Amino acid sequence: MNKNYINYSVDIEKHSKLFWLISDSWVLAKRSIRHITRNLDQLFSVALFPIMFFLLFRYVFGGAIDTGSISYVNFLVAGIFVQMLAFGANYTTMNLAIDLQRGIVNRFKSLPIARSAWLIGHVGADLVRNMITGSIVIGVSFLVGFEPVATPLDWILIFILGALFSLAISWISAVMGLLVKSIEAAQWTGFIVIFPLTFVSSAFVPTDTMPFALRVFADNQPLTHVIEAIRSWLVGAPVGDSGYLAFAWCIGIIAVSVPLATWLFKRQTLR
Amino acid sequence: MNTKIDDKKNSTLENNSTSNDVLNEITISVKELRKSFKDVTVLDGITFDVKKGTVLALLGPNGAGKTTTVHILSTLLLPDSGDIRINNHEVVKDVEKVRSLIGLTGQYAALDEYLTGKENLQMIGRLYRLSHKAIKKRTTELLELFDLVSASNRAVKTYSGGMKRRLDLAVSLIASPPVLFLDEPTTGLDPHSRLIMWDIVRQLVSQGTTVLLTTQDMDEADSLADKIIVLNGGKIIAEGTSEELKQLVGSERLEITVAGDDNFTRAINLINEENLSIDKQARKLSFVINGGVRQLKQVLDRLDEDNIIVENISFHNPTLDDVFLILTGHMTQQLNTESEIS
Ligand SMILES: Nc1ncnc2c1ncn2[C@@H]1O[C@H](COP(=O)(O)OP(=O)(O)OP(=O)(O)O)[C@@H](O)[C@H]1O
Ligand SMILES: [Mg+2]
Numbered sequence: 001m002n003k004n005y006i007n008y009s010v011d012i013e014k015h016s017k018l019f020w021l022i023s024d025s026w027v028l029a030k031r032s033i034r035h036i037t038r039n040l041d042q043l044f045s046v047a048l049f050p051i052m053f054f055l056l057f058r059y060v061f062g063g064a065i066d067t068g069s070i071s072y073v074n075f076l077v078a079g080i081f082v083q084m085l086a087f088g089a090n091y092t093t094m095n096l097a098i099d100l101q102r103g104i105v106n107r108f109k110s111l112p113i114a115r116s117a118w119l120i121g122h123v124g125a126d127l128v129r130n131m132i133t134g135s136i137v138i139g140v141s142f143l144v145g146f147e148p149v150a151t152p153l154d155w156i157l158i159f160i161l162g163a164l165f166s167l168a169i170s171w172i173s174a175v176m177g178l179l180v181k182s183i184e185a186a187q188w189t190g191f192i193v194i195f196p197l198t199f200v201s202s203a204f205v206p207t208d209t210m211p212f213a214l215r216v217f218a219d220n221q222p223l224t225h226v227i228e229a230i231r232s233w234l235v236g237a238p239v240g241d242s243g244y245l246a247f248a249w250c251i252g253i254i255a256v257s258v259p260l261a262t263w264l265f266k267r268q269t270l271r
Numbered sequence: 272m273n274t275k276i277d278d279k280k281n282s283t284l285e286n287n288s289t290s291n292d293v294l295n296e297i298t299i300s301v302k303e304l305r306k307s308f309k310d311v312t313v314l315d316g317i318t319f320d321v322k323k324g325t326v327l328a329l330l331g332p333n334g335a336g337k338t339t340t341v342h343i344l345s346t347l348l349l350p351d352s353g354d355i356r357i358n359n360h361e362v363v364k365d366v367e368k369v370r371s372l373i374g375l376t377g378q379y380a381a382l383d384e385y386l387t388g389k390e391n392l393q394m395i396g397r398l399y400r401l402s403h404k405a406i407k408k409r410t411t412e413l414l415e416l417f418d419l420v421s422a423s424n425r426a427v428k429t430y431s432g433g434m435k436r437r438l439d440l441a442v443s444l445i446a447s448p449p450v451l452f453l454d455e456p457t458t459g460l461d462p463h464s465r466l467i468m469w470d471i472v473r474q475l476v477s478q479g480t481t482v483l484l485t486t487q488d489m490d491e492a493d494s495l496a497d498k499i500i501v502l503n504g505g506k507i508i509a510e511g512t513s514e515e516l517k518q519l520v521g522s523e524r525l526e527i528t529v530a531g532d533d534n535f536t537r538a539i540n541l542i543n544e545e546n547l548s549i550d551k552q553a554r555k556l557s558f559v560i561n562g563g564v565r566q567l568k569q570v571l572d573r574l575d576e577d578n579i580i581v582e583n584i585s586f587h588n589p590t591l592d593d594v595f596l597i598l599t600g601h602m603t604q605q606l607n608t609e610s611e612i613s
Contacts, residue, residue: 012400012402013401024398027397027398028394028398031386034386034390035385038385102379103378106347106377107381107442107443110370111395111399112371112399
């Protein structure tokens with residue numbers, strides 16, 4: 001017990017603000033990425049959820065759904081792909097709510113770090129998680145008979161739009177995570193917001209059999225545009241308006257939700 | 272680009288031990304701090320200072336506003352009004368600077384349960400902007416110090432309550448901050464860990480760290496604090512060293528237990544000392560003893576002459592517990608009933 005406990009000779013590094021914003025965000029993202037492999041719950045939904053959904057729609061419902069000129073497998077891949085990215089984003093809502101409920105956010109707040117690093121860390125980890133999920137979806141699709149005709153350029157576009165969409169929906173989820181008052185509520189918001197958005201879209205069925213009101217919603221909501229764009233690239237159909245509408249929606253959502261989430265967090269910080 | 276700050280800091284420390292001016296330097300200064308949540312006033316004008324290299328203990332019953340005070344001082348909460356400075360930096364305005372000076376151990380563990388103990392230390396170390404080399408060194412030192420080496424590669428969720436508490440403290444020390452806030456730091460620790468913790472706090476303080484701690488443990492305040500503040504109802508109701516506070520509630524008392532109920536009433540009349548307090552059920556009489564052995568002998572002689580058997584005699588020094596209970600009003604009732612009987 002006679003050792004020197006404190007050691008004033010710690011090296012503090014000096015760098016620019018931008019360097020620390022990136023560094024702090026990376027440190028916090030690394031933390032959340034570690035959670036993916038250590039929390040069985042997350043691992044389960046990242047890996048097994050897409051497989052289950054795929055098999056369910058491909059073999060249980062698939063036979064009864066008429067997708068016209070393209071086979072159901074080829075139709076389905078884009079839908080499952082986007083749906084899984086949207087489901088994955090719910091982890092941002094959950095993880096923010098968990099951090100806020102537990103004491104750990106107080107520690108982060110008392111550190112000399114950039115305010116938004118904590119949010120960027122969570123969203124960044126979401127992106128990594130979604131890349132794994134997305135790869136699993138595509139991988140599984142080949143096993144169940146998917147025959148894409150996408151060119152390498154199409155694949156690059158799919159990757160970029162997928163990442164952008166993941167970021168957009170994660171930032172919305174971040175806003176929700178900052179608004180909810182409990183962890184249970186965080187779970188529910190995912191269910192209430194993300195579920196209808198993914199099902200009332202062209203993810204699993206063509207929208208033309210839906211009742212009018214639903215169809216108008218389904219045809220014009222961002223998920224449908226993202227799904228349509230990705231589907232067109234995968235099966236080699238003309239993309240039409242969906243392509244730029246999908247990008248516009250994603251960028252628009254990010255432009256609104258990033259400052260909103262940051263503002264909400266700042267407001268919470270000092271209250 | 273690494274900047275070594277050890278030379279500079281060491282020289283400040285040396286100055287510290289030689290010059291009185293520096294010793295009296297005020298590190299934490301709080302003036303007229305007010306805070307309410309909705310219409311509930313939690314802090315109603317609190318003013319105090321903490322000198323560099325000293326320990327201030329905040330005492331107070333549950334809900335007195337201790338945690339609220341710590342949160343405001345550690346930039347987690349905005350005050351409604353008041354002037355709060357740490358090393359002369361305004362806590363409200365100069366937030367970033369203040370954050371680089373402080374370490375905080377909250378009332379509840381602030382750890383990542385899925386990371387290992389070591390990863391928790393490394394993560395916070397990097398967020399304090401320590402170099403990777405410094406992080407490695409500090410992590411090893413702190414794990415050893417808090418007896419967590421063998422558990423360092425296990426997820427924190429497998430730790431016991433006391434282990435989490437120790438890791439939490441270790442994490443707040445990783446950057447050797449000059450100002451440390453500890454909200455009930457030893458709650459839930461076993462006596463051994465508690466002593467180690469006290470030892471660490473003393474060492475930190477002897478090397479110039481300024482500590483503000485809250486506690487429910489009067490021994491802790493007694494043995495660690497240079498100054499104690501008792502909070503109640505949003506106000507400071509007493510302030511001073513533990514000796515000063517004890518004098519507030521009175522001096523040494525002699526406590527006599529008499530055998531037999533009928534003897535008891537006679538004993539009351541025989542003793543006839545000022546300030547006599549009476550506990551009929553336990554047949555206990557106590558009074559201030561300031562006349563030394565002579566007073567003691569006189570009282571015992573009077574009882575003996577009347578053949579009253581004394582079962583037990585004891586001296587009772589006021590403790591911080593007494594101070595706390597009396598000052599925060601939790602003992603008023605008891606005191607009142609005692610004086611009613613007499
Ligand atoms: N965010 C909040 N909203 C409303 N009231 C609050 C909030 N935070 C604290 N309070 C109230 O402020 C008062 C002081 O709380 P505080 O946590 O500072 O007490 P404490 O002295 O730390 O108590 P304890 O010994 O139980 O830890 C309590 O009455 C509490 O209910
Ligand atoms: Mg408290």
